[in-house]
Amino acid sequence: MASSLVIELVKQAWKIVEEGLKHERTAQDLGKTGDEVSPMFAEIVELAKRLDLPARQIESLQDIMKQMGEAHLKYSKIQCWDCCCAPCYKAELDKADKAIKDFISYRLSLQTAWATMEILCHIETTTSDQASSHRKPAFKIDRETLIFPELPIEGLNSLLMQNLRSCLLKDDGDKVFNLTGFAGSGKTTLAIQLCVDQQIQGFFNGNVHFKSVGPKIESSGEQLASELRERKGLLVLDNVEPGSEDLVEQCWKQIPSDSKILVISRVVLPGLGSPVAMTPLGEEDAVILLRHFVRPIGTASCNLPDRRILLQVVECCGGSPMAIKMIGRDLRGKPSEFWRQYLRKWSPSQGLSILDTHKKFFDHLHQSLQDSEEYKAISDFFMDLCLFPRYQIIPVSALLDMWVELYNQDEDGIDAMNVVHSLTAMNLADRVVQTREGGSSSDAEDDVDNQFLTQHSILRDLASRYSKEQAGEFERKRLIIETNGNDIPRSECFPQQPLRGIDAFLSVLKASILQRRVAARILSITPDQNDTPELRSIIQGAEAQVLVLNLCTHEYRLPEVIKEMKNLRVLIVINNGLRSTQFGNLKLLGFLKALKRIRLQNVSVPCLWEMKNLRKLSLYACEVNPAFENSSMKISEAMPNLVELKMEDSPDLVELPAGFCDIVSLKKLSIVKCRCFTTLRQEIRKLRNLEFLRISYCHNFKEMPESVSELQSLTFLDISHCRTLGKLPDDIGNLQSLTDFYMSDCLKTDDLPSSIMNLTRLQKVICDENTYRFWEVVKISIDFDLEVKTAIGMP
Structure with a gap:
């Protein structure tokens, strides 16, 4: 009996010794755990404070850290006289270890899940009373509307975000901003990134609200602005559609004057603050x-x-x-x-x-357009933009020539510019205004020749695809043919045929359509060789009304298929190469009896041709002297019905050929940026129907002939930036029909003849600061309304 008791005591003593021997390892494990989790706990506490989490949660984290540290400090070291206490110490260490594991496994996991759900559902901001622990959600994020729910800020148009943030952080300046962009451009995501931005939150004291409006407006402006009524804040209205301008205006009237509104829409909403357009990512x-x-x-x-x-x-x-x-x-x-x-x-x-x-991706873009009533009115104009090569600027003047004939627009370009503004408002294109050297932005805005469009490559592909979907098998509105050297010649008919060389393409095409040719109302051809007579095997030219040739070669001959284009009204030739294209085979234009408008850019014109019905001739950066000097045909006989002549940036034009002065039908004459141009002939008096005369940016133009005073039909005269011009005709006052006179950067007050006081029908004068005072005196002296402006704004 006694021996059994001794044996049992020895066993119990050995268990205690075993527990004591495990103490050192337990202490080491706890120390290692503490070293690993302590920095993490410290960061969690700091983040919890920044997120303004309840105090009890922060305190629980700190209590666990404190208990763990105290246990390790008190029970991890054993002195030689305390060896018998090792089992007790180990128990305390186990208790601390269990506490931290339980906290991580259960409480911290639950709190993490709660915090995650809270942040995803509500972006919460602090109130003006920083001591208060009550938190109010600033706005809700509908994550389905986000393109990028967890996007690095650096990857979301960082420059645009910085600029918009700077505008919102200004106490003065604009109060309403309209952030616009095409579908999928990241407007909503960028706006939400701004909403949670620390600088924005701080500037508006956390009073930032995000609301999605949508097509079905269920709230009034008063309800949308209710949370900003008492103090400064930022109201972001997403998915605002045309027709909601009154709603935004109601919001603006309800909020404090130091608040701001950011309106997000796919279309620019006129009258709603400063437009800010989304741009492609850098x-x-x-x-x-x-x-x-x-x-x-x-x-x-x-x-x-x-x-x-x-x-x-x-x-x-x-x-x-x-x-x-x-x-x-x-x-x-x-x-x-x-x-x-x-x-x-x-x-x-x-x-x-x-x-x-x-x-x-296509379906998303397609749906965004189909849902827009605004798009239906400009769909044809949008598809016309794909007639020009990608990555090239599109001259608005070329579009005007097309649209006048295709859609019966006015010749002054008012309808065309309205379409341009609609395209840019819908973010289907970007408008570029180029200011000439020495000119001003106001000059550029008044001249359609300074207006250009650029288009995102994806939008161009979208326009091209829409155009193809409208096409029939052999009849279509637009036919685009591109030949890329040794690569595939491509056309709308067979855009994905794996062929090489124009001959192979034509043979397969003929076999595919049983010798039938494609008829199109609008043709766009981008050749890469000097002569493409084989186009006759592709195109049925009788239906063509507009032909656009996009060149990039040093030489080009018109294709023989031109002969068939009996209904061609508009010919546009644009050379995007570095050197002027030598244009040949122009005799074919004599077959085009319906041709009314020709626009040539960066080509050399070797001779004149007979075009009895031509009404408008536009020559941009063209070499014209060979045609005017060496042709046996008289200009007035070649183009007897010409109404408008434009010559811009011609490198060799010295004087206006006398033959143009014999075309009595001429109403508009424009010579711009021709640096060698010096003389306007006295025979200009013959142009009795001339209404518009522009000689501008011609730095060697020295004298306006006296015979200009005899142009009784002249209503518009522009001599701006002709710096060598010495004077005006003494009898300039005889121009009794003149209503608009542009003369900035050319004449001084002493150069103006006294007869200028006789221009009693003058309505608008644009001048420079040197002559502004003179015209103000004239305005006071004469008894009629006169608008006087400087090219760079009123002084």
Whole structure:
């Protein structure tokens, strides 16, 4: 019995000794755990404070850290005289270890889940009373509307975001901003990034509200502005559609004067503050965004192809955030060979675009347009933009010539400019106003020749695709033919045929359509060779009304198919090459009895041709002297019904050929930026129907002939920026029909004849500061309304 008791005591004693021997290892494990989690706990506490989480949650985190530290400090070290206490110490260490594990496993996990849900559902801001723990949600995020729910700020048009942030952070200045962009450009995502921006939150004291309006407006302006009524704040109204301007105005009337409103819409809303247009992502932002989407989920990094391939991919995406998102997801985790395969699809040899390879992207853009009532009115004009090469600026003057004949617009360009403004308001194109050297922005805005359009490559592909969908098998409104050297000749008929060389293309085309040719109302041809007579095998020219030739060669001969174009009204030739194109085979134009408008750019015209019904001739950067000097045909006989003549930036024009003065039908004469131009002939008196005369930016033009005073039909005279012009005709006052007179940067007050006081019908004068005072005196002295402006604004 006694021996059994001793044995049992020995066993219990050994268990205690065993527990004591485990003490050191337990202490080491707890110390290691503490070293690992303490910095994390410290960061969690700091983030909890910044997120303004309840005090009890921060205190619980701090209590756990404190208990763990005290236990490790008190029980981890054992002195030799305390060895018998080792089991007790180990128990305390186990207790501390269990406490921290329980906290991490249960309480912290639940709190993390709660905090995540809270942040996803409500972006909360502090109130003006920083001591208060009551929190009120600033706005809700509908994550389905976001293109990028977790996007790095650097990848979302960082420059535009900085500029818009700066505007919102100004106490003075504009109070309402209209952020616009085409579908998928990232407007909503950018706006939400601004809403949660620390500087924006601080500037508005956390009073930032985000509301989606949408097509079905269920709230009044008073309700939308209710949360900003008492103190300064920022109200963001997303998805605002045309027709909602009154709603925004109601909001503006309800909020404090130091508050601001950011309106987000796909269309520019006139009258709603300062428009801010989304722009394509820059190269660096696009690469950052692509890296973000190609990285596999749950990984910190991934192996990517070299930067050259990344740049090629983002270039094909055209800086479109949505395109980059879709391509990035397709390329996620894929090897570099897969990337190269993608790039090959978009190469000129394949002729595909992202709209062809990603139907979902096309459907998104397509739906955004189909839902717009504004688009229906300008759909044809939008599709006409694809007649010009991608990445090239489109002259509005060329569009005007087309649209006058195709859609019966007015010849003054009022209708055309309204269409241009509609296209830019819908973000389907961007308008560029080019100011001539020495000129001003006001000069440029008044002249259609200074207006150009640029178009995103994806939007051009969209316009081209829409045009193809309207096409029949052999009849269509637009036919676009592009031949790319040794690569594939492409056309709307067979855009994806893997052929090489024009002969192979034609043979397959003939076999495919049984010798039938395609008839189109509008033709756009981008050749790469000097002569393309084979086009006769493709095109049935009888239906053509507009022909656009996009050149890039040193020589070009008109194709023989021109003879068939009996209904051709407009010929537009644009050379985008560096050197002037030698234009040949012009005799074919004599077959075009219906031709009314010709626009040539950067070509050399070797001779004149007979065009009895031509009404408008526009020559931009063209060499014209050979045609005017060496032709045996008289100008007045070649173009007897010419109404408008424009010559701009001609390198060899010295004087106006006398033959033009014999065309009595001429109403508009414009000679601009012709540096060698010196003389306007006395015979100009013959132009008794001339209403518009512009001789501007001709720096060697020295004298206006006296016979100009005999032009009794003249209503518009522009001699701006002719710095060598010495004086005006003494009898300039005889121009009794003159209503508009532009004379900035050319004459001084002493150079103005006294007869100028006789211009009793004058309504508008644009001058410079040197003559502004003189015209103000004239305005006071005469008894009629006169508007006097300087080219750079009123002094």
